[in-house]
């Protein structure tokens with residue numbers, strides 16, 4: 099199996115070409131083709147000597163995924179189903195806004211966490227994605243936007259914000275996620291502060307991430323203010339209490355100076371009452387944080403329903419009157435089933451994939 103170039107940084111590519119007896123600057127040219135000029139084959143790399151391309155082809159491949167299907171929403175959201183080199187399929191989403199172009203990346207094929215309100219969790223887990231496969235999703239979204247846009251729009255097709263909120267738990271694929279962050283920052287020139295990593299609350303991962311002292315945003319999908327309720331919603335994460343999760347978040351704030359975001363999916367009659375809002379307020383007291391409320395979009399067969407607008411307002415009011423900064427996500431891509439928790443790709447009658455409930459929404 100050839101090694102993928104996508105996933106190697108410029109320094110590694112420089113070392114690679116030197117091993118082939120070529121000057122190091124050829125590695126910079128390779129990085130340019132792989133990350134900035136969208137090459138999928140060595141034949142496209144016209145400023146590299148043919149002899150080097152022939153040599154590289156024996157051991158390496160570019161490593162780009164194939165686009166299986168694309169759906170475009172009226173609001174500009176694009177949902178891509180991608181096939182990895184081994185056939186594994188993941189979805190990724192491009193979200194154009196007036197002031198930025200964001201994309202939501204998956205870090206695993208499926209998800210081992212199994213939140214009971216998320217269809218990705220129900221579909222099981224296959225494997226981790228490599229750093230190259232994670233970054234490749236951003237390149238695919240960017241290319242799709244360029245193909246879809248007019249000449250005038252093309253300038254705004256460069257991705258400048260990334261969220262790790264697609265399929266999977268990024269902190270359970272730690273090394274590849276960290277490498278992807280490094281590549282997005284250095285090779286695709288996306289500012290660290292424009293990268294958001296979303297975790298369901300894997301405490302050892304949060305503590306490890308804190309030590310990295312990166313300037314990325316940490317988003318913690320809490321969804322419940324008490325251990326009992328969280329156990330019901332995220333049964334595979336019972337090992338860490340909500341107090342341990344917030345302790346780890348305190349450490350993150352201390353180490354990085356960055357505010358933490360808590361994602362809270364409002365499930366009608368389950369976690370959206372005033373009592374839960376008050377418990378959440380006490381839990382987060384004294385923590386430099388912000389709460390992002392996610393109105394739930396019901397997924398057939400999962401047994402949950404959304405909260406009433408009045409209930410959401412009341413929940414929000416409890417938090418803000420306690421001095422907690424709170425926002426509410428706006429759904430994107432509803433006409434392509436890209437709404438929160440509803441990303442579903444059906445091909446020849448089979449459900450292939452679904453992004454997590456956080457994926458297609460905006461603050």
Ligand code: SF4
Pocket residue numbers: 209210211212213216217218219220264265266267298453454455456
């Ligand atoms: S919500 Fe996120 S962590 Fe939970 S099962 Fe879905 S993808 Fe996994």
